[in-house]
Amino acid sequence: MDVRLKITFVLPPDQLVGGIRVAAEYAERLYRRGHDVLVVQPQHRSPTWRDVARSIKNGCGWPARRGEGPSYFDALTVPRVVLNHEGPVTALDVPEGDIVVATWWETAEWVWSLPMSKGAKVHFMQDYETWSNQSARVDATCALPIPKIVIAHWVENLLKEKFQQTPLALVPNSVDTSKFTAPPRGKQRTPTVGLTYSTMHSKGTDISLEAVKIARERVGDLKLVAFGSVKPWSQLPLPENTTYHERVPDAELPGIYASCDAWLFGTRREGFGLPLLEAMACRTPAIGAPAGAAPELLRQGGGWLVPADSPAAMAEAIVRLCEMSDEAWRCMSDMAYATAHRYTWDDAADRFETALRQATLMETVAGDSAYQGAA
Secondary structure, eight states: OOOOOEEEEEOOSOOSOHHHHHHHHHHHHHHHTTOEEEEEEEEOOOOOHHHHHHHHHTTOOSOOOTTOSOOTTTTOOSOEEEEEEESOOOGGGSOOOSEEEEOSHHHHHHHHTSOGGGOEEEEEEOOOOGGGSOHHHHHHHHHSSOOEEESSHHHHHHHHHHHOOOOSEEOOOOOOTTTSOOOOOOOOSSOEEEEEOOOOGGGTHHHHHHHHHHHTTTSTTOEEEEEESSOOOTTSOOOSSEEEEESOOGGGHHHHHHTOSEEEEOOSSOSOOHHHHHHHHTTOOEEEOSOTTHHHHHHTSSEEEOOTTOHHHHHHHHHHHHTSOHHHHHHHHHHHHHHHHSSOHHHHHHHHHHHHHHHHHHHHHHOGGGTOOOO
16 A cells, blocks of 8 residues: 655745646645645735836736735635745644655745655756746756656656756646636637736737737637636737726636637747646637647647747638638547546546655665755
8 A cells, every 4th residue: 555645844934826727726736645645825015105106107006916806726625824924834834744845945944944744855847937028937946856856748748858867756837627628619700719827928918919900900800718816917918809808716617718719829938838738628718838748648639839039820720710610629639638538637646646755765775965955
């Protein structure tokens, strides 16, 4: 019988982002498998006066303290502690255990400083987070001798080529296909495309919005559906005939995806691109730039890859899709569904659990000196 593990996931402050969704999914599934799992998160920092000024300048008003509203943990049963202080997470906040998992670059700093009594250290590396404007610190965490679990081939290649490290495991993301699913359907009566709205330049929302603008020159009634965790900024306005959903509960997302004929993925940099897979699971074909896992996913069918940073190419793909026959679109929709449902969270959790067990064995063989942090 496999030994029950005591596992702590150290997450950044709570918000509706893909990295937290994925970490929450693994924590919940490992907990349901009988492991002793705890999620630890610090508080969000309070907005600075610079944050306030930027928010007001961008037309978003006084910024609310982040972390308020829906959470990916709302429907989960895994134990979670939201600390009464901002980061860093320290030894006082983490119980003794077998495994402690960092989930992004700053949490890797925190985990590295923990004593080995807290568990063997693992860095669940979901992206190369240089977009955080902390490139030197990000690189320093990538170089740490902590075993790493990665989610896409490009992250695996980056670690090998830039940091001369081979990941402990490559475990691609999945989606909960009991939630993200939709029955077979035809094209929408009004041509409709969707996107995830983000003000981060790396996410390429501006590319997708420009593509919609160009496509409307030929598809005049093209409708746009979008969702995001922030209010739209004045510098990145949504066009007319857009339905926008802010801070959407999980239960509403499948309906949003299924209301579209295509999901746009114009991102410049991406760890994986979970909305792409969620949309495909809901039978919505994708039009995506070659970032994150898009090349692997779309190579299997269910959408088209377009060149990076090319609104014109994306617009052409939108028009092409709008002009498809209903029969041809249904075929592409079915291929998207099949691709997304080919690999489940149970499959991913098996591989993730195996990697964690391997990390505990590595610690036993190598001894504390191999993974000992600063503390």
